[in-house]
Amino acid sequence: MIRLATSALALSLLAGAAVAEPVAYDFDKSHANLSFSYNHLGYSTTEGRFGEWEGTLLIDQDAPENSSIEFVIDVNSLDTFWADRDKHFLSADFFDAEKFPQASFKSTAVEKTGDNALKVTGDLTIKDITKPVTLDVVVAAIGEHPMAKKPAAGFAVTTTLKRSDFGMDMYVPYVSDEVQVTFHAETIEAAVSN
Template sequence: MKKTFAGLALGSLMALSGALQAADYVIDKEGQHASINFKISHLGYSFVYGRFNDFSGNFSWDADKPESSAVNVSINTDSVDSNHAERDKHLRSDDFLNVAEHPTATFESTGVEMTGDDTANVTGNLTLNGVTKPVVLDAKFIGEGDDPWGGYRAGFSGTTTLTLKDFDISRDLGPAAQDVELIITVEGVRQ
């Protein structure tokens, strides 16, 4: 539910792919080739997994200047889906995402630092539940190339861990559930 805005890392990750010039991409969520997922401990005994079904974003990148890459992602927080209607209703309440007051979460990158040939730290500002905090996404380039429809695509994955209280989500779920892991996979279509 947080960095999940990991879609965020996408743009910055693109810098990892090795293209010859800067390009703009739109995240392909319509074809379900992108996802923002989360995982949180349930009482220390198991895990609850979920996702955000409605989000959009874009990124630009230049392999010759990866530090100038950028990514922007917007998430409809009402689209949270943990495969349990009552839990999702609770997640939308002011105990967690406070959807009535903050229907959108956003991520805007502020920097990219290459950590390997196909990995990077993507830094950016995440706004969730009305709170904006800097976050770092561990990103990895998956691949790029032509698609069967005459387009060109690039894909990345990324993870980060958010502390709920950092975003004024104060509902105490116990010591094992203070943090949420975001797992993001994105595929962008070059414009």
């Protein structure tokens, strides 16, 4: 009887471990950058970034498929390092930021594809147009942060979008339809609230 009870206890502990909840991580915005680049007329590469965004990240190290991310971008925080171009990009010709001030991404699947590699599939919404997108993720580091002394994770994320998919086809094909998006970030395990 004691052996049976001990076995039941062990199984319940194992079952509890198997269904452990993913852990929330906070973005360290002082060590993060959401940027993009595109080809201009075949002569140059133009770059830009979004300075304001919020992300919700849940990580399950043991079962990465249970991880998830949601992201909301303030479109008006766009910066291409040239004020007139920023104004044009925020106009109705492109982002129409007055009408659509936010863009968002919500993951639908996470797949481990290598020792430090993931594919994150999700829905990207720009100008109320939603399209499936796959992000290639390289896990730069995961472990105890040497300064914060807390669990931390760092990522390099890349994907290529077609801006015409989101109703922004002005000057295609002379100005590239394809836009390369890159996101670098450090994250720290979130404090547990009581």
